[in-house]
């Protein structure tokens with residue numbers, strides 16, 4: 067945002083949904099929790115820490131004597147993998163399924179907690195045989211297969227911080243991450259299955275290890291997944307099935323300090339150079355475990371939980387691996403894409419495993435809207451009881467579609483706001499407590515302090531917009547940017563004294579509930595008004611012909627910036643000459659004439675990061691007739707050519 071003008075509050079959304087009474091009556095967390103945390107915030111988190119099993123229980127809760135460097139539970143000691151695996155086996159739940167794995171070709175594997183324990187121990191012993199010691203970094207570059215989860219837990223078990231790199235990233239991206247984290251071992255696979263065929267991974271590792279800065283990698287541990295031809299370096303490469311399989315299935319977990327580094331994860335790069343976000347052990351696990359229990363109301367004996375994210379993103383770390391497993395959940399792990407071999411694959415999986423809790427992203431929901439309502443309608447989705455969303459603001463219409471077409475118009479939808487940096491969910495409704503509002507993340511969780519401020523750091527009144535800030539440290543907060551304390555301070559803690567600057571725009575409604583309005587960098591300035599891209603996009607998506615929209619502000623001689631919209635139509639809608647006028651009029655009616663896009667361009671695809679987020683900065687380049695900026699984190703760079711070819715040279 068570039069002026070003192072606060073963010074205009076344009077969108078009106080009056081639909082409300084009370085929690086189902088049965089769910090509310092049996093909910094893991096009730097309204098009480100807000101009161102408890104309100105009176106004694108640190109006591110509340112200390113109590114949540116006791117949901118974990120510690121070798122040495124912490125006495126200290128928060129050390130904030132050297133802000134912005136926090137220590138949580140610093141005198142406690144615990145082992146991450148023990149908390150996620152062994153303790154469930156010791157409690158007599160070894161036969162419970164931990165992971166229902168579904169490969170893209172249809173192969174399956176069922177892994178109980180007892181089996182998971184053996185697999186993690188073997189992998190831990192294998193890493194030790196490769197010379198990995200506590201504190202050494204291990205890079206993980208794997209498809210969505212059980213070995214990804216096993217590898218992460220094995221690293222955590224021996225105190226070797228992992229750096230998971232999304233399997234879709236290039237050799238260059240992998241190389242910079244290996245170098246930045248100074249990794250000694252890389253765990254990868256010959257390939258994984260994507261879109262119906264094997265897709266190689268090992269060649270990218272080989273290539274990355276020719277780059278300067280990666281010389282310290284001693285070994286590459288390779289899972290055989292696809293069986294495809296794989297180049298081999300006898301001195302360096304080791305097959306998983308040879309090394310791991312012959313290891314002992316027992317390993318005594320050692321306890322580490324609560325502040326022992328757990329992992330480094332590079333942010334997805336929507337806005338610029340990726341940052342190596344460092345998370346540590348005790349506080350992180352406290353919050354991911356508690357939030358998974360609270361936000362998804364997990365009943366480990368009966369629920370089947372499925373988070374569709376990739377383990378390469380923070381959502382995969384916190385809500386496929388550490389949160390659910392620490393709570394003893396039974397979960398689905400799916401390798402492939404949602405439309406292989408058909409566009410109903412996800413719903414087939416929900417039906418097959420009787421999934422009760424589904425956690426996915428707005429991009430996936432909007433894609434399903436585009437494909438059509440008839441596809442999920444063919445499957446029995448009646449097992450579902452809670453739906454979650456994360457990654458971008460969810461447009462109210464996509465929220466309603468999700469609830470109606472996937473959730474039988476009865477399941478609560480929880481829109482969860484958080485970031486790689488926050489480690490765990492921060493702002494969200496609670497399914498048994500909150501009366502939900504489509505498109506709003508609503509309320510900071512118990513023990514979390516968030517608000518919206520203006521340029522001068524003053525809290526904005528209800529009904530106004532500004533910058534989202536977190537006003538108190540939280541257990542799963544990032545501890546620093548790996549190797550760059552100064553950048554950590556400058557990026558997050560310098561914009562507003564003593565407060566964490568999230569980089570997102572937000573508004574408070576009349577009830578004080580929080581609505582996320584997209585990244586501050588994306589906010590448009592039109593005729594002196596700050597307008598959020600999210601609100602204009604949501605207005606477009608509320609038109610029955612539009613499935614997805616991306617809006618940017620392009621420099622304009624008269625208005626400062628002019629709103630330029632790119633839209634994807636729903637399956638049944640066709641592009642006719644009146645469409646653009648119809649959509650412009652629709653936005654004017656929903657938000658007012660100030661928000662009416664100057665140009666609207668129907669397109670087949672939008673540029674997205676590999677985690678599915680719209681990359682508006684590239685669209686801004688197109689709208690302003692500039693050469694495209696960095697496209698390396700884009701899923702498919704041909705999308706941009708397609709869009710540019712549709713564009714008559716900009717006005």
Ligand code: ATP
Pocket residue numbers: 333334335336337338339340341379380455456457458459460481482483484485486487507568569570582583584585677679
């Ligand atoms: P980079 O920081 O490298 O640009 P990134 O911000 O996309 O990448 P993540 O940490 O994966 O990386 O994403 C966090 C961001 O995603 C948030 O700051 C916010 O912009 C957006 N986001 C996540 N969940 C929500 C949500 N429920 N509502 C609105 N926005 C969300």
Ligand code: MG
Pocket residue numbers: 333485569
């Ligand atoms: Mg970010």
